[in-house]
Amino acid sequence: MTRTSRLAALTATASIAAVALVGCGTTDVETPATDDAAADVSATCAGDTTTTSTDPVSLTDQLGRTVELDKPAERVVVLEWQDVEDVLSLCVNPVGVADPEGYSTWVSAEELPEGTADVGQRGEPDLDSIYALDPDLIIVEAFSADDEQLQLLEEGDVPVLATVGADSAGQIDNMKTVFSTIAEALGRSDWGDQVLDEYDAHLAAAKETLADADLEGQKFLYIDGWLESGNLSIRAYGEGALMTELGADLGLTPVWTSELDAEYGDGGVNDAYGLSQIDVESLTAIGDAMIIYANDGSEENSATELQKNEVWQSLPAVQEDRAYAFPPNVWGAGGPRSNMQAIDGYVDILS
Template sequence: MSRRTATASAVAFAALTALVLTGCGTTSVEASGDDTSSEPVSQSCENDSTTTSTDPVTLTDDLGRTVELDKPAERVAVLEWQQTEDLLSLCVTPVAVADAEGYSTWDTAEKLPEGVADVGTRQEPSLDAIFGEDPDLVIVEVSSPDDEIVSQLEAYDVPVLATVGADAAEPIQHMKDTFSLIAEATGRSERAGVVLDEFDTALAEAKDAVADADLETMDFVYFDGWAQGGNVAIRPFGQGSLFGELGEELGLTNVWSGEVDPVYGLGQTDVEGLVEVGDAMLIYTGTDDPESDSVVDLLADNDIWASLPAVERGDVYAFPSGIWTFGGPRSAEQAIDAYVDLLTA
């Protein structure tokens, strides 16, 4: 599976399918011999006027490690998609990323410029390729304090910033904190403040829009799935999931009550398990997984699926393709927009 596998392999269907320049504006780099400076990191960065700090950096990462930099990082290698998106939202072009093709499929919140080096998969990146790009910081996502990727990278004597992908106790705040941590490491905290203010504004406006909508039910379940050989596995985004929490912030009620993992808030079920959600509307990830058959297409011929109240009344919705369910503020804004569009249509 191509999605969340490296740090959430225990929950991302494994069990189911046995499943810078100093100053103002855009920071850009040369990667793999290609000059990316002529291509803006994102549309919002074209008019960015925030400043980049030049002060030394001392921070504590998600593993409690002290990371010290003589100056904010400019040449950053990043090995997970949320953190790649975060860098781009901060108007910093990474010198290297893991699985650039997958990122471009699953995360459309920020476009990855041409010329950024692809250093292999998120699960098994090439260390030689990473350090061949001469980074002054490597950002990784870890699942535990003893994750071996940290010690492997530290052997190259380059600072490593370890981040944890999620926290089901406070998924939205954790998403923001990760973004702010990367901003601090790159001297882009002023830019981070702008992006986070825009997120908060979008959330507040969307909440008002949903409150004004005449909805038949406020109950919902968001899910994605995996299908192979006719077998369908469903992953509900329960309490503690980022997209589930965004829905609840908008005034909806996430009614998935099954067991979820303590990090991402993700559950595991099959089509029979969806009977338990009653009259709730069903919302699912709209990105076509190149490594999976279409879950909803397969469910279309399933009698249990057809009998679900949401299916009978046409209350089943796909989010637009390319909204990364484990992303940063910009992906979260995309999700907010998608919720509003489908609920107020």
């Protein structure tokens, strides 16, 4: 996850009053000139020979809500980037997404078709924009059935599918569940199963590539950060974080334990993500562990600021050239395609 992430939007409290005002306003909304249903589907779908189901859909989403559709959804509005990526991976172009500019900046695994309608921000969508697109399904991320945004959307007459974006008990399993649930709603389960099989094969091939890398017992910490008003903030990826789980799957040993987190972490992040805000001095607690840090590739970012810091420069991993920049533009909170990119990033570093 790079300097700016969906976590900032998720942990900030959105004003339900502001959303409601947008929903009941009289703003004129223009439908984009591009017909996304007719646009080319994702290049990752080139090998798709499966057939889209036409049967009615009745499914239980991750919050235990029943979602029923007369037929699989075709005109989909998506309000979270992981779900946008998943819809594209399933060979369907959403008619509208929240913050398409941000998606195209931070997510590279799946390209959003040009002209996809902008329906506002992820934490505060524009209801007029959503309903003007005449969707047959809205996909939103929520962690509970009483989520304010979810409840507001449920007041409309369009079916709403809720996904849970993170689960520290098993991030990869949760990523797969989100993907399969969306696939079912789109009638794309056959292709969805093939994509998940491709993910498993990709991970197995990466393990084979790293078989001779002598990773047993190699401790590591993945971090990201951001600059705000010139101040550096850092997040440690601990037990239950997605990037930590990926590294462990490839043979590394996570060093940021719950004990370290209790002593050095400042919290401030939804526990479901397994992340904790820390300061640079806290990194001295990891001893000689390898450090892998997110880098968005820009000229001035949290990574370049870190390298100017004397505490950072004194860390064993830095002094011994075992602090590695992760490849830029890999979305660390995405679906199968982003996670395959992340696996490749680890392989590039570790091999």
